[in-house]
Amino acid sequence: MDREQFRAAAHAAIDDNRRVLPTIEPGYLRPQIPDSPPLEPQAWSEIQADIESKIQPGLTHWQSPNFMAFFPASVTYPSILGEMYSAAFTAPAFNWICSPACTELETVVMDWVGKALGLPECFQSTSANRGGGVIQGTASESVATMLIAARERRARELTLADGVKDGSAEYEDRICAHRVKLVALSSDQAHSSIAKAALVAGTRFRSVPAKLEDNLEMTGESLRAVLTQIEERDGLVPFFITFTMGTTSSCAVDRFAELKAVLNEKESWRRIWVHIDAAYAGAALVADEYQHFAQHFAEGVDSFNMNMHNCLFVRNRVDLTDALDITPIYLRNPYSEQGTVIDYRNWQISLGRRFRSLKIWFVMRSYGLNGMKAHIRKGIALGDLFVDKIRSRPDLFEIVTKPAFGLTVLRVRSSPSTTAVTNGTNGEKGGSKHAIAQVDEKANELTKQVYELINSRGEVYLTSSVIAGIYVIRVVSGSALADESHLLRAFDILVSTTEEILHT
Amino acid sequence: MDREQFRAAAHAAIDDNRRVLPTIEPGYLRPQIPDSPPLEPQAWSEIQADIESKIQPGLTHWQSPNFMAFFPASVTYPSILGEMYSAAFTAPAFNWICSPACTELETVVMDWVGKALGLPECFQSTSANRGGGVIQGTASESVATMLIAARERRARELTLADGVKDGSAEYEDRICAHRVKLVALSSDQAHSSIAKAALVAGTRFRSVPAKLEDNLEMTGESLRAVLTQIEERDGLVPFFITFTMGTTSSCAVDRFAELKAVLNEKESWRRIWVHIDAAYAGAALVADEYQHFAQHFAEGVDSFNMNMHNCLFVRNRVDLTDALDITPIYLRNPYSEQGTVIDYRNWQISLGRRFRSLKIWFVMRSYGLNGMKAHIRKGIALGDLFVDKIRSRPDLFEIVTKPAFGLTVLRVRSSPSTTAVTNGTNGEKGGSKHAIAQVDEKANELTKQVYELINSRGEVYLTSSVIAGIYVIRVVSGSALADESHLLRAFDILVSTTEEILHT
Known part of the structure; x- marks a missing residue:
């Protein structure tokens, strides 16, 4: 080539x-391709011709x-x-030593992205609160990963509050008993990946109605009503909520300030993990005139994701590693054991990962921040x-x-x-x-x-x-x-x- | 370039x-890269130089x-x-119309892979049992997706057996009550992604001890002992087990025939979802002398994954779509509604997907089956x-x-x-x-x-x-x-x- x-x-x-x-119809491709792979190698020219004649039309x-x-x-x-x-x-960089450049560039470039979007300091890898960014496979994975981390954080808190110690005989039973009561929430305008994440994690899910007269933005009043119902009528435990910046149907922005004020009304509500789904509209944060939205994330927000290469930011990486770290002996190495490096496998569902920080690094340098602002x-x-x-x-x-x-x-x-x-x-x-x-x-x-x-x-x-x-x-x-x-x-x-x- | x-x-x-x-040490990269992205675009030559001087050494x-x-x-x-x-x-091909070629090539090429590996007919997309293959993001996702599908299948079976109807007021409570009893299993030699999948799905997990005198292969006797303990001592419900073809530490192959015979001993054990993790060794199935392993998968196996581009095969796609189909209105389209096309988003955790069947198609054609056998x-x-x-x-x-x-x-x-x-x-x-x-x-x-x-x-x-x-x-x-x-x-x-x- x-x-x-x-x-x-x-x-x-x-x-x-x-x-x-x-213009093709379902099933157009199968009749054009042999039923089985070839026995002998084929020339690239033959494959290239098929890309043009069979793939591009579809x-x-x-x-x-x-x-x-x-x-x-x-x-x-x-x-x-x-x-x-x-x-x-190619390097399935599941720990630092498997490809140091892959891990280290990701940490640096995620900090670049955080700065470019005007995200508060708490999401930088260098923050005192141990925040940081990570590239996830997809936005759906970002949400599912946050929901799982939130589930484990809340179930553990409730179990420890019962006086049951980690490692005791009844710990697993108690964790399971608490998990079953947990309810994830989002506006009914939120992306379907939120409900799917709850399904993946095996928790309940409730949506908060957004009204057209509120421009389909989730309001504090609606949230309070649903939270009260979940706790008082159903005896369940709200543990995770997604606020959306730019809903799928209409790009509505949930009312961050009043929603956060409602969550501050009760101790049990203050324990809810708040995730910001800015999958599409998050990119607009590179333009200065939109960065005021990001000011809301400085307090009371646990995580944030946007679709540019599926960047996910968390306030406290320990919430992730507490939930997702399973380190078998064949993955142990001195660098990881000493805690001097980040093992991003413990920030995600999957073990292996691609070297995708290169893409972000190339794009941000090729366009420059001014080029990105101009595009938006x-x-x-x-x-x-x-x-x-x-x-x-x-x-x-x-x-x-x-x-x-x-x-x-x-x-x-x-x-x-x-x-x-x-x-x-x-x-x-x-x-x-x-x-x-x-x-x-x-x-x-x-x-x-x-x-x-x-x-x-x-x-x-x-x-x-x-x-x-x-x-x-x-x-x-x-x-x-x-x-x-x-x-x-x-x-x-x-x-x-x-x-x-x-x-x- | x-x-x-x-x-x-x-x-x-x-x-x-x-x-x-x-030869670098942890933290080698950050001092070499500016703290923030550039304001103005940079030339490719500048980026290229950094790849060579900063990335390649790491x-x-x-x-x-x-x-x-x-x-x-x-x-x-x-x-x-x-x-x-x-x-x-680029096309986040979450349904057929979003890029028909992406979906259709995947279906054809997964059938190629199934044939190349000598997998039984039940895993072909054209099978009467509605089987088929799908490309997952990673092997970990494959296992997590199967475990979630198994969890939902078993929880639903148990709930319906209680006489509780889907859609009734108590359905969700009963599903949750059953989920909490479910136990996933694998050999203690299985990959860590199995235990992580159980953690993702929020189910319990138990490992079956494999002994060095059995060459670290999981045996029927060990499995029977653990299943009996789970049911009779703990009052829990085994619902998912992974058999490994090629364990991570030693490439042991679990004893498929005797394990399947044990699962056939009790009705509740016959309901257990059997997944084959052939992440590494599955590639050997392209060589005729290893295809006898695949004969075991014709009966009593629900799913199979191997690492070549993270191929996952299932016996019954309805098990997947029952668990994972959340179709919001903005994803509806006539083709999907009529069921004439496959929407792979319902076969996985994520919504979007890449066009990775191209890779498999290119590789299988460029090498030919004989080239692949020779490599193995x-x-x-x-x-x-x-x-x-x-x-x-x-x-x-x-x-x-x-x-x-x-x-x-x-x-x-x-x-x-x-x-x-x-x-x-x-x-x-x-x-x-x-x-x-x-x-x-x-x-x-x-x-x-x-x-x-x-x-x-x-x-x-x-x-x-x-x-x-x-x-x-x-x-x-x-x-x-x-x-x-x-x-x-x-x-x-x-x-x-x-x-x-x-x-x-």
């Missing part, structure tokens, strides 16, 4: 002249500027180089442009939640509005009063038809959701390759498709 | 003229032919290309050569467990033996009678000294372990780049270091 081939392969994935969605183009679905998953040249080096340097601001500005276009057609569209972090959530109106919509954008421009969208079955049906017709044509790719009974279309502007023309084209497609549906 | 640079980077990692272990060279520690983690050119394409095609046979033959050399010096060394799959487990003698050692190699050459090694504190101390001196010099990298109170050195021969000269050199180092220690 030479430079031109590498460039061609990389460009193929980011070529904006093609449909963002493939790709959804996440790097396309017309990909406005879910949230962006950006790839950059430096990040591809990071994967290459990580593969070439560009995406959000394109979102603002798109919102303005949507607002220019109140006869067709309604904005359902405050636009935030480049995400616009809208629906098709069942009848033209006569009032201009005035809702602001989340956090930054303040939430000026606006009409709360009401459930409207006719609008739901129209919006669904418009959404499905647009995606079936595949020129742009959008996502739908249902929030508070309202069927909505989500449009995300953060693609690295998108410019005004792509957002304007998406708007034109929305208008023309809506008019087409309305007139059929 | 051009071709020559790519080759240089890849070669750097596999250069056998260097020490396998780095690498442990897993690809070195002198790396004989742990188990090999091989990287190949096709697998690096697989990582590059996976990165260029070469590694095992080198192990046999090494064993013969060790046996030629009964004055210095003792083989502690049957050599297997290229792994030799030995110790230094505290006094010269007068009898030749006659133990065979595991499985293949039959276990002829041999003297069972006895605990010997002097030998333990000598062996430890030899081991530590060899590793401190860093020319070869070995692992130690302690089995049945005996301190041992493990030597693994499977490096793709190793040939006879490397094994002979390792033997010479062992001899000279031992003589050095004995004469000081």
